[in-house]
Amino acid sequence: MIAALSKSDIYAALYGRHDERYHWAFILATDDVSGYKYHASNLENPAVWQYVCEPFDTTKEWKPLVILAKLGRCPPNVSTSDLDRLFRSIPLQTPESDAPHPFTCRIWFRTAMRALNDHNILSCVSVSALEWELVDLANDNATAVGLGRPWKLYVELRSCK
Numbered sequence: 001m002i003a004a005l006s007k008s009d010i011y012a013a014l015y016g017r018h019d020e021r022y023h024w025a026f027i028l029a030t031d032d033v034s035g036y037k038y039h040a041s042n043l044e045n046p047a048v049w050q051y052v053c054e055p056f057d058t059t060k061e062w063k064p065l066v067i068l069a070k071l072g073r074c075p076p077n078v079s080t081s082d083l084d085r086l087f088r089s090i091p092l093q094t095p096e097s098d099a100p101h102p103f104t105c106r107i108w109f110r111t112a113m114r115a116l117n118d119h120n121i122l123s124c125v126s127v128s129a130l131e132w133e134l135v136d137l138a139n140d141n142a143t144a145v146g147l148g149r150p151w152k153l154y155v156e157l158r159s160c161k
Helices: 080-088 105-118 127-146
Strands: 009-016 022-029 034-041 050-057 065-073 152-154
Touching: 009 127, 022 065, 022 080, 022 105, 034 080, 034 105, 050 080, 065 127, 080 105, 105 127, 127 152
Parallel strands: 065 152
Antiparallel strands: 009 022, 009 065, 022 034, 034 050
């Protein structure tokens, strides 16, 4: 049985990759199994990053989803289009705060999380603490997913309230 999402909640999604790292995305749930996925991707061309907003459905994900972790509830006055505009405005480059790391979906996620904080959409005390917590949770479940078990849903994080 697939764990149910909660409408209007924003989740962090970490997907397994072959290099033992994760692909990072945000999910805005529109019902118990679907919503919108917001992320930076270089899937079409590894040398070129692009921002992507696309439909999301837990029953149809083709990448190995490892975890979904609830970050908070999207305020009622913030629409999917508002989130899309905010995320689309994030430069696809490493900000000074994350230098000297090369740009990746993880760097984009960190920058986007700061933007969600700055716009009072979500509250996260430390983006670094959030990243470490998410990686720990994903590491705990990655082997199980690799063996064919389902992803896990986390509804409470220490680093986001």
